[in-house]
Amino acid sequence: MENGCSQGYSSKKTVPEIFGSQVFNDDVMREKLPKDVYKSLRKTLDQGKDLDLNVANAVANAMKDWAVEKGATHYTHWFQPMTDFTAEKHDSFISPTTDGRVIMDFSGKELIKGEPDASSFPSGGLRATFEARGYTAWDPTSYAFIKDGSLYIPSIFCSYGGEVLDKKTPLLRSAEALNLQALRILRLFGDTSTTRVTPTVGAEQEYFLIDRKLYEKRKDLRFCGRTLFGAMPPKGQEMDDHYFGSIKPRVAAFMHDLDTELWKLGILSKTKHNEVAPAQHELAPIFASVNTATDHNQLTMEIMKNVAARHGLVCLLHEKPFEGVNGSGKHNNWSLTTDSGKNLLSPGKLPHENAQFLLFLAAVIKGVDEYPELLRASVASAGNDHRLGGNEAPPATISIFLGDELTGILDALETDTGYDSKDQSMMEIGVHVLPTFPKDTTDRNRTSPFAFTGNKFEFRMLGSQLSIACSNIMINTFIADELRQFADELEKADDFKKALNHLIKRTIKNHKRIIFNGDGYSQQWRDEATRRGLLSLSTTVDVMPLYIQQKNLDLFAKHHVYTNTEMLSRYEVILETYCKTLHIEAQTMIDMVQKEILPAVSSFTKTLADTILAKQSVGLSLACTAEHDILSSISAKLDESYQHLKKLEAILGDCKTPNEPILAEAEYYRSSVIPAMNTLRASVDTLETLIAKSSWPMPTYSELLFEI
Ligand code: ADP
Ligand code: MG
Numbered sequence: 201m202e203n204g205c206s207q208g209y210s211s212k213k214t215v216p217e218i219f220g221s222q223v224f225n226d227d228v229m230r231e232k233l234p235k236d237v238y239k240s241l242r243k244t245l246d247q248g249k250d251l252d253l254n255v256a257n258a259v260a261n262a263m264k265d266w267a268v269e270k271g272a273t274h275y276t277h278w279f280q281p282m283t284d285f286t287a288e289k290h291d292s293f294i295s296p297t298t299d300g301r302v303i304m305d306f307s308g309k310e311l312i313k314g315e316p317d318a319s320s321f322p323s324g325g326l327r328a329t330f331e332a333r334g335y336t337a338w339d340p341t342s343y344a345f346i347k348d349g350s351l352y353i354p355s356i357f358c359s360y361g362g363e364v365l366d367k368k369t370p371l372l373r374s375a376e377a378l379n380l381q382a383l384r385i386l387r388l389f390g391d392t393s394t395t396r397v398t399p400t401v402g403a404e405q406e407y408f409l410i411d412r413k414l415y416e417k418r419k420d421l422r423f424c425g426r427t428l429f430g431a432m433p434p435k436g437q438e439m440d441d442h443y444f445g446s447i448k449p450r451v452a453a454f455m456h457d458l459d460t461e462l463w464k465l466g467i468l469s470k471t472k473h474n475e476v477a478p479a480q481h482e483l484a485p486i487f488a489s490v491n492t493a494t495d496h497n498q499l500t501m502e503i504m505k506n507v508a509a510r511h512g513l514v515c516l517l518h519e520k521p522f523e524g525v526n527g528s529g530k531h532n533n534w535s536l537t538t539d540s541g542k543n544l545l546s547p548g549k550l551p552h553e554n555a556q557f558l559l560f561l562a563a564v565i566k567g568v569d570e571y572p573e574l575l576r577a578s579v580a581s582a583g584n585d586h587r588l589g590g591n592e593a594p595p596a597t598i599s600i601f602l603g604d605e606l607t608g609i610l611d612a613l614e615t616d617t618g619y620d621s622k623d624q625s626m627m628e629i630g631v632h633v634l635p636t637f638p639k640d641t642t643d644r645n646r647t648s649p650f651a652f653t654g655n656k657f658e659f660r661m662l663g664s665q666l667s668i669a670c671s672n673i674m675i676n677t678f679i680a681d682e683l684r685q686f687a688d689e690l691e692k693a694d695d696f697k698k699a700l701n702h703l704i705k706r707t708i709k710n711h712k713r714i715i716f717n718g719d720g721y722s723q724q725w726r727d728e729a730t731r732r733g734l735l736s737l738s739t740t741v742d743v744m745p746l747y748i749q750q751k752n753l754d755l756f757a758k759h760h761v762y763t764n765t766e767m768l769s770r771y772e773v774i775l776e777t778y779c780k781t782l783h784i785e786a787q788t789m790i791d792m793v794q795k796e797i798l799p800a801v802s803s804f805t806k807t808l809a810d811t812i813l814a815k816q817s818v819g820l821s822l823a824c825t826a827e828h829d830i831l832s833s834i835s836a837k838l839d840e841s842y843q844h845l846k847k848l849e850a851i852l853g854d855c856k857t858p859n860e861p862i863l864a865e866a867e868y869y870r871s872s873v874i875p876a877m878n879t880l881r882a883s884v885d886t887l888e889t890l891i892a893k894s895s896w897p898m899p900t901y902s903e904l905l906f907e908i
Contacts, residue, residue, distance in 0.1 A: 223346075264293055280498065284581075314355065326766070337358070363763075379396060381681075415514040427523070437478060468485045565715065577747040595647065681755055
């Protein structure tokens with residue numbers, strides 16, 4: 201720490217100097233590449249043209265020189281397999297010369313294509329059908345960057361048979377599908393200049409920070425990323441004193457370092473604050489194109505963990521690290537922007553802009569109403585199931601929040617009535633000027649899973665450790681299809697304005713059941729949602745069969761995002777991961793109870809029994825009421841815990857039946873393993889409250905949540 205500054209500000213560089221300093225971005229490319237090469241590369245980036253090998257060679261060479269100058273020795277194709285993590289394999293730039301020395305070398309071929317031994321990544325059966333190995337290919341639309349001495353090359357990941365094995369390829373395809381259909385709509389409104397429509401995303405990231413020494417002492421945190429036991433401390437989050445509270449110095453120092461690291465990589469880290477639960481925080485970046493936002497969110501999560509380690513902390517990204525306080529999620533803010541920077545979900549000032557806005561809005565309303573299971577499937581995991589349906593995250597029923605004002609306008613349009621007291625003339629699309637919609641204050645309770653917030657939609661169901669790719673693949677694809685249907689209908693119309701009016705009104709009428717502006721946790725809403733026929737999908741096991749319904753297979757095939765086989769492989773991977781996660785959690789519980797908790801409790805009962813005997817030996821038998829009572833309560837709970845342990849072991853032993861469909865296995869985990877885990881936990885948590893703190897074999901919730 202320099203100059204006694206308590207926050208660890210040591211860099212003399214300004215933020216604009218630091219920002220993007222490790223990124224091979226447009227400025228660097230323009231500076232380092234020959235003019236014609238730069239031009240050719242830009243064509244590839246802007247128009248999706250194929251990359252010439254000569255250009256690739258020149259780019260590779262410039263990238264290598266730039267990276268080596270900055271101290272890099274290796275390069276890696278960095279990709280996103282069907283897990284929520286990224287993958288990398290590093291090769292050095294060294295190449296031997298005939299005289300026994302080495303030079304630093306990097307060819308266009310090496311830049312374009314990498315070949316990791318990929319046979320151990322989940323493929324959901326694709327490997328059995330096709331070739332085992334996969335290859336990675338450079339995604340030039342996301343900038344390369346330097347991290348930890350390596351040049352990182354953002355890449356897609358496919359099998360040699362052409363099957364997609366990653367999350368980036370379908371994301372890029374879905375953005376392309378949406379671009380095609382959105383352009384058709386813009387042309388209908390007379391826009392001939394826009395050449396590209398890009399989904400933009402801002403992902404707000406929640407996380408917990410705890411002390412590393414305490415973390416090391418808990419197997420559940422180390423193996424599962426969440427606590428599997430833990431009695432509630434006397435104080436939780438009920439005082440609401442953490443949310444937006446002042447940031448403690450140790451956390452502030454972490455956040456400062458984190459921002460610096462993110463800025464170096466060109467990540468637009470903007471907002472930081474304490475969250476609702478003790479030890480919980482949030483980081484929000486400024487939005488970017490969906491491809492960049494996804495890469496950046498993956499990097500942000502990884503860097504959070506690395507920077508935490510430097511501060512003697514651990515960053516927990518699990519959706520539910522602690523029972524009884526809020527878990528962590530991620531808000532996916534989504535909109536559509538043209539190449540000239542116009543936000544298509546921003547209500548305009550001119551009547552024709554409003555009509556266009558209403559049409560895009562109608563596409564979102566119809567899409568969410570027709571494909572709620574895709575949204576729910578995109579956030580399905582064992583970890584996130586703890587939040588959704590619990591009383592903290594959005595409820596498991598999908599609905600859209602529009603706010604009273606916008607809902608009022610849609611009502612007026614649908615019923616041909618005036619919508620406000622000042623202006624009683626009829627609302628008519630393409631004639632009236634819409635008011636601007638500030639963020640609607642009725643959204644204060646934040647219970648809506650899918651909320652319109654003035655000029656974007658905020659999807660709030662994502663779990664904190666999930667990749668945002670899946671949710672955006674779903675949203676992009678179903679909105680692309682709604683726009684396709686709209687464009688098909690409107691392109692055929694003789695009278696565009698009339699057809700547009702009709703289409704918007706019809707869409708509102710048929711799909712307004714998905715709009716709900718009230719409290720999503722209330723019992724009234726649960727009843728009302730059932731009456732409206734909306735889906736409530738509490739667990740991963742409920743939603744996955746709906747994911748592979750024919751209509752969804754058709755949707756993704758039609759827009760060339762996934763083949764049917766690729767969809768089925770993703771279904772397998774998600775359910776397999778669900779089962780494996782629960783299996784590891786159950787095993788960890790068994791291990792902790794057997795090796796740590798039962799022995800510790802048993803020793804404690806011996807201490808009590810010895811005390812009773814000692815007191816009795818000096819004639820104090822009447823004064824042992826406390827010890828007797830405590831000893832008998834603990835002994836009873838100890839036996840009970842032991843019974844629950846044996847039961848969980850037996851249930852877990854029965855899990856695997858050969859050739860059983862993965863859905864049946866997942867169903868077994870949900871309906872047998874999870875309840876047995878919950879029962880065991882309940883008895884162990886009671887034991888924790890009964891025995892001396894000094895005898896409990898691991899750090900408690902009070903220590904984990906309040907000692908930073
Ligand atoms: P909250 O009130 O939920 O914290 P904010 O209004 O602060 O939300 O913004 C949340 C996120 O939305 C930020 O990451 C911001 O960059 C992003 N955002 C703003 N405009 C857009 C847009 N047009 N497209 C996508 N994301 C956007
Ligand atoms: Mg938000």
